[in-house]
Amino acid sequence: MSTIAVLGTFDTKGTEHRFVADQIFQRAHQVLLIDVGGHGEPQIKADITREEVAATAGIDLHALRAQNDRGAMVEAIAKAAAIMLAKLAKEGRIDGVISLGGTGGTAIGTAAMRALPLGFPKLMVSTVAAGNVTPYLGVKDIVMFPSIVDVAGLNRFSRAVFTRAAATVCALAEANAAMPKVSDAKPLIVASMFGNTTKCVEHARELLEDAGYEVLVFHATGTGGRTMESLIESGLVAGVLDITTTEWADELAGGVFAAGPTRLEAAARHGIPAIVTLGCLDMVNFGSPDSVPAKYAGRTFYQHNPQVTLMRTTPAECAELGRILAEKVNLSTGPVTVLLPKRAISIISAEGKPFRDPAADAALFYAIKSNLRRDIPLIELDCEINDPAFAEACAKSLLEEIANSSPANIGTAH
Numbered sequence: 001m002s003t004i005a006v007l008g009t010f011d012t013k014g015t016e017h018r019f020v021a022d023q024i025f026q027r028a029h030q031v032l033l034i035d036v037g038g039h040g041e042p043q044i045k046a047d048i049t050r051e052e053v054a055a056t057a058g059i060d061l062h063a064l065r066a067q068n069d070r071g072a073m074v075e076a077i078a079k080a081a082a083i084m085l086a087k088l089a090k091e092g093r094i095d096g097v098i099s100l101g102g103t104g105g106t107a108i109g110t111a112a113m114r115a116l117p118l119g120f121p122k123l124m125v126s127t128v129a130a131g132n133v134t135p136y137l138g139v140k141d142i143v144m145f146p147s148i149v150d151v152a153g154l155n156r157f158s159r160a161v162f163t164r165a166a167a168t169v170c171a172l173a174e175a176n177a178a179m180p181k182v183s184d185a186k187p188l189i190v191a192s193m194f195g196n197t198t199k200c201v202e203h204a205r206e207l208l209e210d211a212g213y214e215v216l217v218f219h220a221t222g223t224g225g226r227t228m229e230s231l232i233e234s235g236l237v238a239g240v241l242d243i244t245t246t247e248w249a250d251e252l253a254g255g256v257f258a259a260g261p262t263r264l265e266a267a268a269r270h271g272i273p274a275i276v277t278l279g280c281l282d283m284v285n286f287g288s289p290d291s292v293p294a295k296y297a298g299r300t301f302y303q304h305n306p307q308v309t310l311m312r313t314t315p316a317e318c319a320e321l322g323r324i325l326a327e328k329v330n331l332s333t334g335p336v337t338v339l340l341p342k343r344a345i346s347i348i349s350a351e352g353k354p355f356r357d358p359a360a361d362a363a364l365f366y367a368i369k370s371n372l373r374r375d376i377p378l379i380e381l382d383c384e385i386n387d388p389a390f391a392e393a394c395a396k397s398l399l400e401e402i403a404n405s406s407p408a409n410i411g412t413a414h
Contacts, residue, residue, distance in 0.1 A: 002095035002173035003030040004121075005088065007081065007112060009105050010035040010050075013151055014043025016100050016162065023166035024098075029173065032094055036081045036108050038073040039065055048084065056083045074104045078111035086115040096121030096173040098165060100151045103128060110136040118231070121172035125165045127151060139227040143168065186214040189398070190228050191241035193217050195304075196346035197279040201243050203391035211399055213238065220244040220280070225259030232266035239274065239402050240267040241394060243385070246280030248321055249313055254293065255284040264328035271334030273401035275394050278340065279385055281321050281364060282349040282357070283310040302354045310348075312355045315363040322367025330373045335401040337377045339394055340365055344384035 004024050008017040010033075021031040035046035036053055054061040057080035064076055088094045097116070099109030106126040113122040114137075122142045126133075129146040136142070145165045149157045189208055193201040205215040216231070218224040225247040231237060247259035267274040283302075286292045286309045292301070300312035313321065329336055344350035345361065365380075372378055379397070383390050 001029055002170070002177060003032055003093065004169055004173060005032045005034055005085065005094045005097040007034040007036060007085070007097055007099045007109060008101060009037040009108070010042035010044055010046055011037035011040035012043075013100055013105065015154065016151055016158065018044045019154055019159070020098060020100065020162050020166045023163050024170060027167065027170045029170055032088070034081070034084065036077050036112075038070070038077060050077070053077065053080045053084050056080050056087065070104070074107055078108045081108055081112035082115035085112040089116050089120060095176065096123075096169045098123045098125070098169045100125040100147070100162070100165075101127070102151060105151070106136055110142055113142050114138045114140045116140070117234070119176070121169055121176060123165055123169040123172070125151065125161060134223075139223065139230045143172075186212055187238035188236055189213045189215045189239040189241055190231060190237050191215055191217045192220045192225065192228060192244040192279070194220050194244045194246055194280045194346075196283070196348060197244045197385055199386040200279070200391045200394070201241070203388055204241060204243070204395040207392065207395040208241070208398070211395075215241070220246050220257065220259075221285075222247055222250065222257040222259045225263050229259070229263060229266040232270065232272055235270070237267075237272055239398050240272055241398055242267070242274060242276045243394065244279035245276065245325060246283060246285075248324055249281050249284045249317070252317060252321060252324070253284040253311070253313070255286060255311075256291075257285045264325065265331060267334070268328060268331035268336065269333065271332075273334060273398060273405050274332070274336045275398045275401075276325065276329055276336060276338050277385070277394065278325070278345045278364060278368070280346045281318065281325075282313055282346050282355045282360065284313060285310060300355065300357075302348055310355075312357060313360060315357075315360045318360045318364035319367045322364045322369075323371050326368045326371035326373075329376060330371075332373075332376065335405055337379060337397045337401065338368065338372060339390070339397065340368070340378070340380045341385040341387070341390050342380055342382050344386075347386060350384050 006017050006021045024031050033046045034048045035042050035050045037050050051061055059076050059080055101109055109124050125145040125147050127147050129144040133144050148161055191201050208215050218228040247263050251258040289309050302310040304310050349355040381390055
């Protein structure tokens, strides 16, 4: 039997959360009712009151109410709810969480859920589930259920949605409980990959797995890079195979796969052994051709598929990318090696391919070499990034870094 946290603003949506709690009880699970309401009296009795939630973050709820600022209330309660939910999960008091809300309730509920680890069942029934949910999800595996109608009372539509949502969070908790415990888990290595670097990453992955590691591959689409960085920060990772740093090209030029300005910092700041190379820095990603900004008219493009248009980075952009990558790698407090495939940094920048641009590649290589910290190893190989020899060099270098690192630094947070 699992315990599901039902978290919500019980002053405005208590009846709806009570209905969800009853659905969970009917499925033979326990419920922990957590009130994160702000102003009015709660419609139902909570197991953990709003005052208790606020106290976890040192918030004086009465003083906050006196400000009569809804935005400040939502921000403060969201912060406190995250602390409370993380504490309950760590203590093993809850096995899943569900919440219902509009924009404010969704902001509070998902902020709390983002404090929970990957794999922990978390479900948000929301009026904004059909729009851009990136700000709500971050890089966490939150299940978003469209509420269809507003979360405002019980009717034929809301009852059906809430019933299915309750059944889903119960099923997720049951699936977790049924999973066999892994006692001989292999140490983790994370890797970044794109279609244009698949051969390299796949070959390196095989070598690392043969050496006794489990390799998690992340698609370098912005979300993938952010998720990988988040996992590195969790302290569960023994090594990083950052073959595909293309997200920085999108960050620089306004592409759709940017991963934010802290990409490449997690391993560096936490001292995790890492390999960094220049995979797909020859390309910026946009959507269909009509999505490309007008300022880029006349540039070199390649239609990867109907939904993805690639733009070749220029020598000036490559020089800046080299400087940025060196700057990020220079933050390293642990072992790191930079490898340069001199013949091509992606499939389509190889000899005879549409993104072949020796001047741009030269600018990239020169910038990273001239800005890299002198004590950081830099290996240049006269091959393409997808040549087996390059993958083997990356895997070998990473294994050597891990072997030479203190065991206390492997897979632990700093």
